[in-house]
Amino acid sequence: MVRSPVMADDSRLLSIAGVERETGLGKDVLRVWEKRYGFPAPERDVHGDRVYPMDQVDKLRLLRRLIDDGLRPGKIVGLPISELLSLHERATRNASPAHGCTEPELQEFIELLSSHRIDEFRLALLARLMRLGLERFVLDIAAPLCTLVGDAWARGTIQLFEEHMFTEELTRVLRGTLQSLARPSGDSARPRVLLTTVSGEPHAIGLLMAETLMSLNSCDCLSLGPQTPEGDIAQAAIARQADIVILSFSAWFNAQQVGAVLTRLRSLLPAQCEIWAGGRNPGLQRDQPSGVTIMTELREISAAITAWRRRHDR
Amino acid sequence: MVRSPVMADDSRLLSIAGVERETGLGKDVLRVWEKRYGFPAPERDVHGDRVYPMDQVDKLRLLRRLIDDGLRPGKIVGLPISELLSLHERATRNASPAHGCTEPELQEFIELLSSHRIDEFRLALLARLMRLGLERFVLDIAAPLCTLVGDAWARGTIQLFEEHMFTEELTRVLRGTLQSLARPSGDSARPRVLLTTVSGEPHAIGLLMAETLMSLNSCDCLSLGPQTPEGDIAQAAIARQADIVILSFSAWFNAQQVGAVLTRLRSLLPAQCEIWAGGRNPGLQRDQPSGVTIMTELREISAAITAWRRRHDR
DNA sequence: CTCATTTTTTGTCCTAGACAAAACAACCGT
DNA sequence: ACGGTTGTTTTGTCTAGGACAAAAAATGAG
Numbered sequence: 174m175v176r177s178p179v180m181a182d183d184s185r186l187l188s189i190a191g192v193e194r195e196t197g198l199g200k201d202v203l204r205v206w207e208k209r210y211g212f213p214a215p216e217r218d219v220h221g222d223r224v225y226p227m228d229q230v231d232k233l234r235l236l237r238r239l240i241d242d243g244l245r246p247g248k249i250v251g252l253p254i255s256e257l258l259s260l261h262e263r264a265t266r267n268a269s270p271a272h273g274c275t276e277p278e279l280q281e282f283i284e285l286l287s288s289h290r291i292d293e294f295r296l297a298l299l300a301r302l303m304r305l306g307l308e309r310f311v312l313d314i315a316a317p318l319c320t321l322v323g324d325a326w327a328r329g330t331i332q333l334f335e336e337h338m339f340t341e342e343l344t345r346v347l348r349g350t351l352q353s354l355a356r357p358s359g360d361s362a363r364p365r366v367l368l369t370t371v372s373g374e375p376h377a378i379g380l381l382m383a384e385t386l387m388s389l390n391s392c393d394c395l396s397l398g399p400q401t402p403e404g405d406i407a408q409a410a411i412a413r414q415a416d417i418v419i420l421s422f423s424a425w426f427n428a429q430q431v432g433a434v435l436t437r438l439r440s441l442l443p444a445q446c447e448i449w450a451g452g453r454n455p456g457l458q459r460d461q462p463s464g465v466t467i468m469t470e471l472r473e474i475s476a477a478i479t480a481w482r483r484r485h486d487r
Numbered sequence: 488m489v490r491s492p493v494m495a496d497d498s499r500l501l502s503i504a505g506v507e508r509e510t511g512l513g514k515d516v517l518r519v520w521e522k523r524y525g526f527p528a529p530e531r532d533v534h535g536d537r538v539y540p541m542d543q544v545d546k547l548r549l550l551r552r553l554i555d556d557g558l559r560p561g562k563i564v565g566l567p568i569s570e571l572l573s574l575h576e577r578a579t580r581n582a583s584p585a586h587g588c589t590e591p592e593l594q595e596f597i598e599l600l601s602s603h604r605i606d607e608f609r610l611a612l613l614a615r616l617m618r619l620g621l622e623r624f625v626l627d628i629a630a631p632l633c634t635l636v637g638d639a640w641a642r643g644t645i646q647l648f649e650e651h652m653f654t655e656e657l658t659r660v661l662r663g664t665l666q667s668l669a670r671p672s673g674d675s676a677r678p679r680v681l682l683t684t685v686s687g688e689p690h691a692i693g694l695l696m697a698e699t700l701m702s703l704n705s706c707d708c709l710s711l712g713p714q715t716p717e718g719d720i721a722q723a724a725i726a727r728q729a730d731i732v733i734l735s736f737s738a739w740f741n742a743q744q745v746g747a748v749l750t751r752l753r754s755l756l757p758a759q760c761e762i763w764a765g766g767r768n769p770g771l772q773r774d775q776p777s778g779v780t781i782m783t784e785l786r787e788i789s790a791a792i793t794a795w796r797r798r799h800d801r
Numbered sequence: 802c803t804c805a806t807t808t809t810t811t812g813t814c815c816t817a818g819a820c821a822a823a824a825c826a827a828c829c830g831t
Numbered sequence: 832a833c834g835g836t837t838g839t840t841t842t843g844t845c846t847a848g849g850a851c852a853a854a855a856a857a858t859g860a861g
Contacts, residue, residue: 189814194686195716200814201844208817209842220851222814245824247841289726291709334719334726337683337711344712349666352659369651372508375689375714395605397651398658400689402509405648412603412648429823429843503845514845515813522848523811534820536845559855561810743812743854 187225189215196233197425203233210250228254231329235261238327241428241455258328279314279321286322286339287331294339298346307350308389308475311382315343316471319378320453323424340378347381354388362393364416364481367409369397371420371434379421379452386474387419403434407441417481418442421452428456436462449477499541503529506539510547511739517547524564542568545643549575552641555742555769575641593628593635600636600653601645608653612660621664622703622789625696629657630785633692634767637738654692661695668702676707678730678795683711683720685734685748693735693766696785701733704792717748721755731795732756735766742770750776763791 189200192213203223207213213233215223235257239249242261249257285294302310322339325331366387368380377399384394395413397406410418418438422431431454439448439462450457451468461467468474503514506527517537521527527547529537549571553563556575563571599608616624636653639645680701682694691713698708709727711720724732732752736745745768753762753776764771765782775781782788 199844202842204815205843220814245841246843332719332722334711334715334723337715337719338709338723341710341712345662345666348659348662352663395652396655397648398655401648401651405646405651408646409648409652513813516811518846519812534845559810560812 185227186216187227187230189223189225192225192230192233195230196237197427198233198237206246206250210247212250232257235327238424241424243455261324261327279318282318283321283325283331286335289335289338291338291342295342295346298342302346302350307385311347311385312472315347315382318343319382323453327424340376344378344381347385351381351385351388356388357391357393362391363485364478365393365395365413366417366419367395367397367406367413367415368419368421369401369406369409370399370422371406371438372400372402373430374422374426375399376421376423376425379423380419382471383419383421383451383474386471387478390475390478392478403438403441406438410442410446415446416485417447417449420448420450422450422454422457424453424455426452426454426456428454428459431456432459432461435465439464447481500530501539501541501544503537503539506544506547509544510551511741512547512551520560520564524561526564546571549641552738555738557769572642593632596632597635597639597645600649603649603652605652605656609656609660612656616660616664621699625661625699626786629661629696632657633696637767641738654690658692658695661699665695665699665702670702671705671707676705677799678792679707679709679728680731680733681709681711681720681724681727681729682733682735683715683723684713684736685720685752686714686716687744688736688740689713690735690737690739693737694733697733697735697765697788700785700788701792704789706792717752717755720752724756724760729760730799731761731763734762734764736764736768736771738767738769740766740768740770742768742773745770746773746775749779753778761795 187195189203192198192203193200203213207215213225213229215225215229218224232254235254236246236250239257239261240246244260249260252260282294282297285297298314301314305313318339322331322336326333326336368384368387370377370380380396380399384396387394395415397409401409406418409415420435420438431450435448435450442448444464448465449468450461450465451471451474457467457469466477468477501509503517506512506517507514517527521529527539527543529539529543532538546568549568550560550564553571553575554560558574563574566574596608596611599611612628615628619627632653636645636650640647640650682698682701684691684694694710694713698710701708709729711723715723720732723729734749734752745764749762749764756762758778762779763782764775764779765785765788771781771783780791782791
């Protein structure tokens with residue numbers, strides 16, 4: 174009953190379900206784009222089922238990125254890949270004009286990564302960590318690297334498995350360091366913070382960076398890991414009497430759903446429990462419901478904690 | 488264009504997309520079951536869209552578990568929840584008859600978890616780790632606890648966010664310990680192992696346990712984290728010249744797709760690169776393609792490594 | 802009891818159409 | 832020139848009903 178492998182399972186062809194997994198675009202969207210814009214234009218296999226060549230999948234990935242950045246499908250689906258690339262180039266430049274200065278320094282990491290010198294890569298990370306200290310490491314190295322690697326992947330410069338290697342190694346370094354931090358003693362430490370991502374957002378690295386900074390500022394952190402359903406986030410926050418719930422939204426998450434998710438969560442959580450949402454998701458830059466603090470930059474966290482403490486000081 | 492929150496967004500009702508996220512059952516399946524078996528029987532909102540009450544969602548979750556265990560939809564969708572529960576009871580008992588003896592000991596952990604005494608929980612884990620040593624900790628505590636927690640969740644005994652807490656804490660303990668293990672020196676260490684899960688399998692904890700055991704046996708491990716697409720697994724294995732690719736399949740993963748995935752991977756990977764697949768997924772117990780080693784129990788790993796070394800010794 | 806063959810079950814894909822919310826454009830009054 | 836109200840277009844998600852191959856179960860023959 175599984176429809177997939179007809180026989181000639183050319184590894185450069187994907188079924189519609191495969192494309193959904195790879196691009197995050199639903200089957201319905203793929204079909205309706207095909208009808209409306211004439212793209213994608215999959216071939217058909219023996220049964221008449223859609224079969225997508227890899228280059229179209231690549232284009233779809235790119236399209237999704239651009240749409241999340243705020244461009245509209247109708248305007249860009251017809252464009253050739255070369256133009257899409259230059260559009261994306263421009264968009265990323267606009268979004269983070271500041272990090273141009275550190276880029277040559279970070280480029281070295283990318284090269285280690287794409288030549289698969291993993292051990293050297295890890296050592297380079299650790300060296301930076303030692304030299305800069307944990308806070309500056311997170312702010313100046315880890316966070317920019319994440320966006321850089323994400324962009325490089327969207328542009329096709331690096332492979333997805335190389336991004337996975339990157340995430341894994343960075344996770345190791347951060348988790349290792351985090352563990353050696355003294356945990357604040359039980360009741361006294363405030364704010365009490367709950368960290369997680371919502372269902373549909375599998376990336377936990379942003380969470381880990383946030384947790385690192387929070388722990389450095391001696392907050393009482395509890396992470397639920399990625400993909401907690403909304404109802405369970407609320408239950409956990411209440412059980413833990415959390416002061417703040419921190420959510421991370423990566424560029425992968427559907428930007429149009431961010432608003433709806435935050436609104437629902439705001440209504441599920443107790444009023445005195447704050448929501449801080451951060452990450453590289455373009456949806457965060459649009460209007461968001463009141464009662465939710467949007468933090469586009471990790472830098473803002475330290476100040477925000479100080480502000481919270483001042484507010485709750487008597 | 489987002490259809491979801493019509494207005495009266497009763498938090499005990501879910502749209503069809505929400506049910507898909509929560510249960511892992513696709514929209515098509517939900518609709519076709521409704522037509523064929525009369526269940527689920529969602530209400531309709533103002534637009535005529537399906538709206539699922541929570542109790543039906545719970546039943547659907549349970550149904551999925553039972554179907555993965557090998558039961559057939561047509562036989563069980565009509566049954567009331569109580570009967571489904573007793574069926575599941577019996578199935579889990581049959582599957583792991585051995586771990587009954589350790590259960591009272593593990594029960595203590597479950598209680599700490601469901602009363603949210605996280606710090607005590609972590610300390611209890613660490614205490615066991617110290618007492619038993621890493622290998623026995625993984626085999627006798629961590630692995631059985633994972634299945635126990637998974638079952639408790641399916642049965643409704645614990646909340647999902649409590650399972651998340653569990654996973655997170657166990658991950659911390661294991662990663663922390665793993666890091667302090669001496670890494671085998673570059674070229675000499677064999678086998679070279681690549682660990683990951685395929686797209687659609689988000690659970691990485693089994694991977695971590697496997698990696699722990701492999702590292703204890705001084706293999707050269709590289710983890711890609713969860714959800715690497717098949718093509719990228721192959722690329723990474725080739726780039727790394729991996730001797731073994733280890734894949735983990737949890738009960739969450741669709742049991743019927745395991746075979747197809749393994750077949751495709753087998754054809755993508757070089758012949759001299761072995762595939763070891765493990766985890767609690769019922770699909771692994773069915774017939775699997777040749778050229779793939781199925782390991783139902785973590786215990787088998789050490790012996791398998793020894794066997795591999797003997798085979799490649801000259 | 803084993804193996805090959807038919808029948809039933811079941812998941813996924815197909816087409817074609819509907820519609821509300823989001824995004825955009827046009828307008829107006831200050 | 833700018834903020835708010837209106838109307839129009841775009842776009843994602845849902846609906847319906849039908850088709851079909853692969854898996855599983857049932858059947859039959861040796």
